[in-house]
Amino acid sequence: MHGEYKVPGGKLVVVDFDVQEGKIVDFRLAGDFFLEPDSALEAINSAVEGIAAETDASGIAAAVREALPSDAQLLGITPEAVGTAVRRALVTAPGWHDFEWEIVHDDAVSPRMNLALDEVLTSRVGQGLRRPTLRIWEWHESAVVIGSFQSYRNEVDPEGALRHGFDVVRRISGGGAMLMAADQIITYSLYVPASLVQGMTFADSYAFLDDWVLQALRSVGVDATYQPLNDIASPAGKIGGAAQKRLANGGVLHHATLSYDIDGQMMTEVLRIGREKLSDKGTTSAAKRVDPLRTQTGLSRSEIIERFKATFRGLTGAQDAHITDDEYAEAEALVQSKFATDAWLHRVP
Structure with a gap:
């Protein structure tokens, strides 16, 4: 073996x-x-x-x-x-080169549509209806994306969110709330078959699936490291975080949000970030925990994304592709039945 x-x-x-x-x-x-x-x-x-x-x-x-x-x-x-x-x-686990990969970087859609696409595309990879895929998100609306198991009232200040123009949505993966201001974040999703991470612990799979982006960040001068369980950081501060969801059909969703630019004061007014959350982070200020890529690289958001895509192509041989019309239609139906409903948003009050 x-x-x-x-x-x-x-x-x-x-x-x-x-x-x-x-x-x-x-x-x-x-x-x-x-x-x-x-x-x-x-x-x-x-x-x-x-x-x-x-x-x-x-x-x-x-x-x-x-x-x-x-x-x-x-x-x-x-x-x-x-x-x-x-x-x-x-378990004869395959590697990156054992699959035919696609990169999707399509036009902006709403926050809820992005979340619905995550579920649809993960399910299709699990069913064998789509090749393993890296998708770069685009949206022009600001949103707070809370984790599947987070309490809405404990994580979000509704008045602050309204004042700063942030919608509030809930994703299917666990983890913490992400403040995703329009054009100020870089978010990507990997849709992979479970066989790619066979034999790994859950924690190891996070590091494995984020290693390519660490390589991309280092290529633009950021001394990026992985910090268990799900943080991507540099000596200057936290850059972003990842989350996962594994479907019963064998599809694995791994997505991460990295800060390109950020208003630290606004973050503290929109999110309820308590002292317990910060107690093991070595800081008393949430605003000081994050150091965005704009200040670390001096590059535009689009330049960094292109470096991400080039790094991933070099690792996997991925080809550019697009979301299909029927995938969009399935995601839109899921927005209406799930992601746009109060029942889903307030599933944990």
């Missing part, structure tokens, strides 16, 4: 092994990582040799960590990465 896993921000980890009588045998680790001393490689191989094939990624990582010499230095590789590579080999 053969498995590969690219460590987000790190190196490629490759494992080869056989399974005999339910155990991993003839285990061999390789990759372009750095490992000192040389004996650490054999220590890792020995740690995985003989482990039960049903051992999860965290169990494999624990065995590797225990076996490493006390002076071992791992650069571009972690024990968890070894565990993930093993699990992906056992």
